[in-house]
Amino acid sequence: MHWEVVQKNMVYFLLGSYPHGPLGGLGLSVLLALGGIFLAFWIGILFGLMRLSKRWYVRFPSIIYIEIIRGTPLLLLIFWFYFLVPVIFKKPMPEIRTTLIAFSVFTGAYVAEIVRAGIQSIPKGQMEAARGTGLNYRQAMAYVIMPQALRNMIPSFVNQFVSLTKDTSLAYIIGVQELTRTATQVNNRTMNAPAEIFFTIAVIYFIICFGLTQTSRYLEKRLSYKTSGRMRQRDIVELKDNSEAS
Amino acid sequence: MIKIENIHKWYGDFHVLQGISEHINSGEVVVICGPSGSGKSTFIRCINRLEDIQQGKIIVEGKDINSPETDINQLRAEVGMVFQQFNLYPHITVLKNITLAPMKAKKIPKKEAEKIAYELLERVGIHEQAHKYPAELSGGQQQRVAIARGLAMRPKVMLFDEPTSALDPEMINEVLNVMKDLAREGITMIVVTHEMGFAREVADRIFFMDYGKILEGGTPEHFFKNPQHERTKLFLKEIL
Numbered sequence: 001m002h003w004e005v006v007q008k009n010m011v012y013f014l015l016g017s018y019p020h021g022p023l024g025g026l027g028l029s030v031l032l033a034l035g036g037i038f039l040a041f042w043i044g045i046l047f048g049l050m051r052l053s054k055r056w057y058v059r060f061p062s063i064i065y066i067e068i069i070r071g072t073p074l075l076l077l078i079f080w081f082y083f084l085v086p087v088i089f090k091k092p093m094p095e096i097r098t099t100l101i102a103f104s105v106f107t108g109a110y111v112a113e114i115v116r117a118g119i120q121s122i123p124k125g126q127m128e129a130a131r132g133t134g135l136n137y138r139q140a141m142a143y144v145i146m147p148q149a150l151r152n153m154i155p156s157f158v159n160q161f162v163s164l165t166k167d168t169s170l171a172y173i174i175g176v177q178e179l180t181r182t183a184t185q186v187n188n189r190t191m192n193a194p195a196e197i198f199f200t201i202a203v204i205y206f207i208i209c210f211g212l213t214q215t216s217r218y219l220e221k222r223l224s225y226k227t228s229g230r231m232r233q234r235d236i237v238e239l240k241d242n243s244e245a246s
Numbered sequence: 247m248i249k250i251e252n253i254h255k256w257y258g259d260f261h262v263l264q265g266i267s268e269h270i271n272s273g274e275v276v277v278i279c280g281p282s283g284s285g286k287s288t289f290i291r292c293i294n295r296l297e298d299i300q301q302g303k304i305i306v307e308g309k310d311i312n313s314p315e316t317d318i319n320q321l322r323a324e325v326g327m328v329f330q331q332f333n334l335y336p337h338i339t340v341l342k343n344i345t346l347a348p349m350k351a352k353k354i355p356k357k358e359a360e361k362i363a364y365e366l367l368e369r370v371g372i373h374e375q376a377h378k379y380p381a382e383l384s385g386g387q388q389q390r391v392a393i394a395r396g397l398a399m400r401p402k403v404m405l406f407d408e409p410t411s412a413l414d415p416e417m418i419n420e421v422l423n424v425m426k427d428l429a430r431e432g433i434t435m436i437v438v439t440h441e442m443g444f445a446r447e448v449a450d451r452i453f454f455m456d457y458g459k460i461l462e463g464g465t466p467e468h469f470f471k472n473p474q475h476e477r478t479k480l481f482l483k484e485i486l
Contacts, residue, residue: 123331123333125329125331125333126333126335128296128327128329128333129327129329129333129334129335129392129395130335130346130347131296131319131322132294132296132322132326132327132329132396133322133323133326133327133346133347133351133395133396133398133399134319134320134322134323134347134351134352134399135319135346135347135350135351136319136351139350139351143346143350144335144346147337147338148335148336148337151337
């Protein structure tokens, strides 16, 4: 085994050639995922709300967008942006920007569905009560429906983020220096430790994604408010304590 | 104050409201009763346009509520509504439940809105719960908060859609007492309820609905002692 290869190149896996050159490796992967999920969040809210509109000409574009994206592989989307943008705009776009746009557009469609489901999970009576007191649709959405829907969305949203973090490895294909690409580069150069290298990379992806799902679980607990049917963790613990004491 | 002219409503093929015409005066307390599925809830939900009607007219304070020129948000601010399931906002405190609409829809400053909210909470007897979340209160307390929330917009009419039907028996009275107080203060109220004791005590008029129509309407005296319609007699026999 040649673990020294991994050891020697760890910094390269984590940061690419930074600080002497551009950021790469895990740093770039995480940055791409963060940027992608941030943009996808706003795209998702916009198209999720459009999807729920009563007006067909608002709803329709959203349905088309969501269904097309959900029915095509992310890799193809990256190719489209990579090969089509230069044809349309007569000048190439930097690879990192290409992938970031592809990630946002792709994840945005899924987030839109999460937003739709989150809003539809709020009982109808909430909207009626809000509108009934004279709030307009926008106010009712902003102050009553969305704050509750966003909380319900957290687990699915983090899922999507985890997915995207792993999918950033697809940027490899158009030459973006993210984690997977740094690994192949080192592997091509050294040739004697492929198992060690790709095992390490897998562990790195796992740590990031596992950390995220754990955070999501913690957030879910912390943000859950008392609702009639659902108890907070603290209350359940108190109940247990009481029953044990008695 | 509220004029209802021959309204009809269909859910698909189902003819829920089959031509209702009524006149409700300012300060009047009207109780609507009738078997389930008779259209009572649908009827009062039409009055603040939570449901649309397909025929006829509803005029509140001189405004045709289904006309496109009517500002429906402003109208709803004048017509408060209390629901069977309370529908409090679970993610914010009792106080904020009450101040939300006045602050956002009427642009009342926070301090003033809170002052109004505390007054109302005092009125419904739970001012010490202002900073709790709805799920920390009992059903009766939640419904009283819902009433306070409705009153916070200073509505001219309050609609109650079976306000005590989802409550445990021992909590019904605390809500009814609040409603009785309101009735005495002269707020126009339209109440869908099965609480006949309440109807007898505070209603100015009782409507009996079935098959999407008001079959009979009159003072409690008339309604309980001398019902005209066969359906009403049968219903009263069942319920009393």
